[in-house]
Amino acid sequence: MSEPMNRLVTTPAAVGDSASNVASAAEPSAVFSVTDLNVFYGDFHAVKDVGVDVKEHEITAFIGPSGCGKSTVLRCFNRMNDLIETARVEGSVRYHGVDLYGNDVDPVQVRRHIGMVFQKPNPFPKSIYDNIAFGPRIAGFKGNMDDLVESSLDRAALWDEVKDILNQSAFALSGGQQQRLCIARAIATSPDVLLMDEPASALDPIATLRIEELMHELKSDYTIIIVTHNMQQAARVSDRTAFFNVSLNEKGQRTGHLVEFDETGTIFTNPAETATEDYITGRFG
């Protein structure tokens, strides 16, 4: 297995390195610390006063009805919202204590450390190999690319299925395989965090379960945040769940806010808020 090229944060696998070990002991255990997050699209107040802490090596799930801002919040974690011209983010999103929206922070660099997997599998129209190699290449990876491709595919539980067809188009794969390819592609740049925006919503149930299994395996190496409209999925995979809801503001616009954030077992067996219970029991609205 090749050396991770730009990993910053120690994982259990790398505990031998004393330097960052000592360092992390003094750090807060939260990978992300979000306070008073407000997101606007032009005049539209999309997300209001969100505060969450995301812990290392946990799977944190964001659930809630459509329009509740869960994806918007997720996209603040790697500054994908920057790509929308009218978007404006207020409040602080701290990543290992560093303000992601600080003045000298380069969003391109941020995204190299915080990987993302999207709703629909979106492989590049290139070979399987080149899909994985794209990220490392643009980041100037100098090591053995073959090894990196193999280890990334292996970690995404795809190596055995594709090792003989690495030069074929990624479109030859099934939807579930494509999504695992996208996960492998995200892993290949050695991120610390994986953001997953409804990663299984375009997949059939069995492929969905395989992705969920994969997430369980990946969480020993990565911190994972998943947005899902499927609360059963959140129930199955996550350690902590944040429930977002929509409310109408004074202008009659739909604004998302955080209702409850707790351990997933608590959220799904004994939620503190009535709104949460109504949502997860399907008595919403």
Add this chain to the structure above:
Amino acid sequence: MTTAAIDLSGDPKRKRRERRVRVVFQAAAVFSVLVSAAIVLSLIGKALGFLLEIDLSQLWADGWFPRRGRFDLRTIIWHTLVVSAIAMVVATPLGLGAAMYLSEYASPRSRRILKPTLEMLAGIPSVVLGFFALKFITPNVLTTIFPGTQQSNLLAAGIGVGILIIPLVASVSEDAMRAVPIALREASYGLGAQKWRTSLSVVFPAALSGIVASLILGLSRAIGETMVVAIAAGATGGSLLQVNPLNGGQTMTGAMASLAIGSDQVVGEAGTFDSLFFVGLLLFFMTLALNIASERFVKRFRQRY
């Protein structure tokens, strides 16, 4: 109580009207097909007549002088290729650059202004560009750079044709680039790629078959473009094979136009006027092949997304 039997046979009047309407539309479709058959037949008949009339060795004669019975295909095909190549050299970078700017860089607002303006270029009739090439590009641009430029020359015609096909190349390849799913761009940004990298390494290759289609289509248009070459390249009777694009020369369409202009007073050897149909048929098949090729590329692109 019993239910009365339900009549499901339908209103006969309504049924007759349906049939009539269908026949009308069918007739329109059939007529359209007949037109295409008419084109091919009218070409083939006279083209064959031309081949029977002339001494076939004259197709490889010295120069294109139809009134003297010399029909050297190499001359006009070569000149056509020269003009088309120049046109592509002009249109490819400008068209693709404009397409990528509009698709990837322009804000919605500037796109709303730039795109229709570019389309205006597409609306300029080719006679206008021919005149522009003859009376502006040649005297004001080319003679300044290359003092030996003839008044009618292939280079000016090629540039004029190139300008004419910029909007076509731009609009087809912009469609192809815009059809690349946003998801692919997001995937690229999500991996930490910059905008330029995303545009060049992800969007461009993903849209490649559509871009190739746009270039083939542009080439097809360039080969078939008549008025610009007729005005700016020197469509005055005959011509010898010409290697220097700064000199005038006869292209396939230019040759056709010049025969057409003289159509009521064409005199000369046998087949002089009918050579028009032979060249037309040749042109028809060349552009047909290119259009089919372009269609293939578009189809490949469509299947993907």
Add this chain to the structure above:
Amino acid sequence: MATRTKAPTTTELVQAAISGRKTDVVGTLVALGLLVTIFVSLGVLVTLLADMLIKGWSVFAERGLDFVTSPLSPDPAKAGLSQGIFGSVMLMVFVVVVAFPLGVGAAIYLEEYAHDTRLTRFIVANMRNLAGVPSIVYGLLGFTVFVQLLSGVTNGRTLVSGGLTLAVLVLPIMMITASEALRAVPEALRQASFGVGATKWETIRHQILPVALPAILTGSVLTVARAFGESAPLLLAGAVLSNFFSAPAGTGFATLVTEADYTALPIVVFNWARQPQKEFIAITAAGIVVLLVMLLLINGAAIYIRDRTSRK
């Protein structure tokens, strides 16, 4: 990696890794390069328009409306556009009357009635290819079929021949435009209409056409604009290629259309452009300005129609 003695904190490591908004030189260059390409294209357009206005300005200044209302003449000081404008307008009437119903009808048949058989696919592919055939080839068709073969009907080199030639030229484009407009109508609308018991024609008339009409009309007007600027096929389809012709005074309208010689605006421009005398440069440019203004009007009409019909 950090040394054992002075270990940087994770926060410091992260800070160092994600900061540094280096100005992206390559990115700026790429963006600039692309911007240049688009402005070169637009610059050509501006140059062209300016050149025409400059060259043709004296004609408008000296002759005014006389330039538009005078007939052709070998004398550039007297030559005018009236016959060209009349010819072009009449040609467009032919295009609209012949190509519009045929093209839209064929599109309706192919999109709504015909099953997806090999034959219909062949027809559609055919039409697409015909749309790409160089326009001068249509001139050959016009010459063979309308000027020669059907001269009993068209009287040879008349507006009828020219109009039919242009109509045939735009027919495939009309059809493709209409097909695309029909295909853009959501399938759900058809199913909803059939679902409440409407027949095919009722569905087309009441559900599909109203939705597709703005796009069909806009596309058709733009197609007409294209035909308006077309000159290559008219070279063969009988337009007069000299700088002088006239019909006897008092010739009736019907005779003008069906029997008399004709020309068209782009043909007039072409004829003038070929003249070696310097005096013709100005009237050619002025003629081009008139041609472009008329094209602008037609395109404006397309925008007007689109706005009006889609507002409903």
Add this chain to the structure above:
Amino acid sequence: MDTRDTGSIGTGNVVHRHHDETRHHFSEILDEIRNGMVEMGSLVVENARRASVALVENRLEMVQGIIDGDKEVNQRYAELERLTFETLARQQPVAKDLRFLVSSTRILYELERTGDLVVNIAYIVNDLHGLPASAQLRSLVERMAAASCDLFATAITALGDLDEVVGRRLDADDDVVDELVEAFYEQIGKEREVIGLEAGIALNRLGRFWERIGDHAVNIGENTVYIVTAEFPGDTHLALRDED
């Protein structure tokens, strides 16, 4: 753990190295619950055996240890019940997995009640200050307790292996316990004069407790059969769910 169970609970067969299976995380949770129940059952059996020794050998000093031992059982009960409910809420189990989890809540109840019965037996040891000296009575108590404990241990084994055959057999095996209890009641009647009313009542309750432990074992067996086959043997489970 490097080996991963395939599929759902109980199949027990091995073991794909990689990712040929889905939901092994879920399978791991199910295994955790099953193993937890087996361990909890083993604790109960051990405690019951200890109670039997305390009874027969008149070891009053063992009573407190038995009472304390049940605390561990109760704690396991609370943990496993919470885990079972959470799993039901989070994993959307279906088919065999659903039967297993629903049955688990019942089995956990049986285990917990059995643990309580063992504690009750320990209190009776205290109350009686040892058994009356009758060798016959003593021997019956010993055999009755042993049969009951064996039956319960078998039930736990059946559950651990999800062994339908063993689970089905428990009902018949319970007849041995019932016969011994019957004989015990008869012997109490014969020796009523010697024992006295108060001790007689205590001994009666003792018999009933061992009998109930046997019944719980049978219920566990039937639930095991239900998990595997989706049917209760002999359609008897409703009749068996009467009060202690």
